[in-house]
Amino acid sequence: MAVKTVKRKTAKTVIEETPNNKPGYFVGIDLHKVFMQVAVMDSAGRVLRNDRIECSRKTVKKEFSKIPANARYVLESSSVWYGMYRFLTDDLNLDVMLSNPLTTRLIAQSTKKTDKVDAVALADLLRGGYLAGCYVPEEMTVEERQLVRYRDRVVRERTKRKNLVHSILLQNGTKIAGKPFSAGFMAELHKIDDWRIEKHIDAIRFLNGDVEDCDARINDAMAANHHAKILTTIPGIGNITALALASEIGDISRFSSAGQLASYFGLVPSVRNSASMVHHGRITKAGNSLVRHLLTEAVLVHTSFARSSNTSTPVSRFYERLARKRGTSKARVAAAAKMLTIIFWMLKKDINFWTCVAEGEKSTHRDSGKGSYSQRVKDHG
Numbered sequence: 001m002a003v004k005t006v007k008r009k010t011a012k013t014v015i016e017e018t019p020n021n022k023p024g025y026f027v028g029i030d031l032h033k034v035f036m037q038v039a040v041m042d043s044a045g046r047v048l049r050n051d052r053i054e055c056s057r058k059t060v061k062k063e064f065s066k067i068p069a070n071a072r073y074v075l076e077s078s079s080v081w082y083g084m085y086r087f088l089t090d091d092l093n094l095d096v097m098l099s100n101p102l103t104t105r106l107i108a109q110s111t112k113k114t115d116k117v118d119a120v121a122l123a124d125l126l127r128g129g130y131l132a133g134c135y136v137p138e139e140m141t142v143e144e145r146q147l148v149r150y151r152d153r154v155v156r157e158r159t160k161r162k163n164l165v166h167s168i169l170l171q172n173g174t175k176i177a178g179k180p181f182s183a184g185f186m187a188e189l190h191k192i193d194d195w196r197i198e199k200h201i202d203a204i205r206f207l208n209g210d211v212e213d214c215d216a217r218i219n220d221a222m223a224a225n226h227h228a229k230i231l232t233t234i235p236g237i238g239n240i241t242a243l244a245l246a247s248e249i250g251d252i253s254r255f256s257s258a259g260q261l262a263s264y265f266g267l268v269p270s271v272r273n274s275a276s277m278v279h280h281g282r283i284t285k286a287g288n289s290l291v292r293h294l295l296t297e298a299v300l301v302h303t304s305f306a307r308s309s310n311t312s313t314p315v316s317r318f319y320e321r322l323a324r325k326r327g328t329s330k331a332r333v334a335a336a337a338k339m340l341t342i343i344f345w346m347l348k349k350d351i352n353f354w355t356c357v358a359e360g361e362k363s364t365h366r367d368s369g370k371g372s373y374s375q376r377v378k379d380h381g
Contacts, residue, residue: 025071028122030115031055031078039119040067041127050116057087064092074099074126076118077134082142097126098134137250144221144247148240151214152290158207161200165189168197218243227252231343233352235313236302241294245343248288258344265291267337283333295336302339314357315339 025048030037032055039050053063073096075085081098088094099122125131137145162181169176176188181204189197222228222239228246231237237245248265255261262268266286285292299319306316318338323331346356 025068026123026127027067027071027073028119028124028126029073029075030118030122031076031081031084032115033080036060036084037115037119038063039116039123040071041120041123043127045124045127047120047123050119052115055084057091060084060087061092064088064094071095072126073097074122074131076104076122077101085136086139097131098136099125100132100134104131135250135254137247141247141250144225144243147214147217147221148244148247149290151211151218151240154207154210154214158204158211161203161207165197165200165204168194168200215240227347230346230350230352233354234298234302234339234342234346235305235311235353236298236300241298244291244294248291249343249347252344252347255344258341261344262337262340265295265340267292267295267333267340292336295339296332299332299335299339303335314342314360 024043026041026043028039028041030039035055036053037050038053040048042048051063053059071094073088073094075081075088075096076099085096085098088096104122104125122131166180172192172194174192176185178184178188186201189201218239221243222232225243225246227249228239228242231242231245232239249255249261252261255264259268263284264287266284266289268284270281270284272281299315302313303316303319305311306313315335315338319331319335322334326334342353342356342360345351345360346353349356349359351359
């Protein structure tokens with residue numbers, strides 16, 4: 001029995017649509033802010049169309065309706081990917097993969113780089129099965145990420161305004177006693193009668209209200225986020241850090257090991273290997289910089305808690321030992337990676353910090369006196 005085909009005419013070519021669900025076409029999308037370059041390739045590698053499309057939802061819906069239903073899509077990750085990805089998957093019900101920029105680096109390194117070339121390369125990589133897709137978090141997780149990141153930007157802007165006030169005082173040789181930006185400090189600032197200072201004070205007050213609103217929203221989000229609440233059992237981690245970690249990690253099952261989680265946040269040393277020489281350099285600093293900052297700050301609070309309460313933890317012991325040998329800066333970063341290891345097992349097993357530490361110590365106690373792992377394997381043949 002002959003297989004029937006359905007032909008669709010487009011402006012440039014005829015695309016045949018096979019009646020089964022097997023992907024017969026592969027679509028590469030090079031997304032920009034105003035437009036996207038869309039390349040359609042068949043299973044034989046022939047480029048059937050390669051057009052520039054305006055990013056308006058109406059235009060995208062119209063143009064994508066001309067592409068066969070048994071097509072797979074790959075969308076290049078960019079600063080504007082999320083809205084378009086949701087539109088293509090949720091509204092148009094298309095099979096879309098979000099490409100990992102690290103695996104498509106060859107496009108950026110190509111000597112001939114144009115939008116058309118990039119779109120074709122994406123489609124071809126998808127056809128060959130050479131693409132690794134990015135993790136796409138749930139909508140609520142994305143909202144929590146945006147909330148924490150927004151608060152961080154507001155706090156940074158407020159700090160900038162406060163520093164500008166301090167710079168004006170320094171230029172004028174004015175010194176004000178008391179805690180900076182307390183009620184008494186602000187009263188003294190008003191007495192200076194400098195219009196620039198007044199402008200900065202107005203901005204600081206507005207930003208204070210913005211931060212308070214963000215904190216209230218974060219508290220509400222914490223009530224519905226089980227993993228974030230678990231993370232607050234770690235001394236030194238409050239609601240902001242907990243929600244930032246939980247939202248950036250997302251589904252913990254996508255990480256196969258604690259080392260992979262540390263690598264995701266750039267808290268592992270870079271490695272250069274040449275012949276028999278292996279060089280370990282600074283941390284890679286991949287991933288979200290806000291999480292690295294929050295973790296290193298949490299380490300300081302955590303170790304301070306351990307000292308004041310006379311309660312030793314694996315993180316505090318590790319930090320104190322390394323600080324004596326390598327200094328506090330390197331110890332903070334290494335201890336942050338150590339804390340991530342504990343966080344990995346807390347989320348994997350759905351247990352709090354103290355239970356995780358207790359289980360880890362029991363495991364260490366059981367293995368003590370048995371020699372190294374390699375020795376135990378040798379003893380057992």
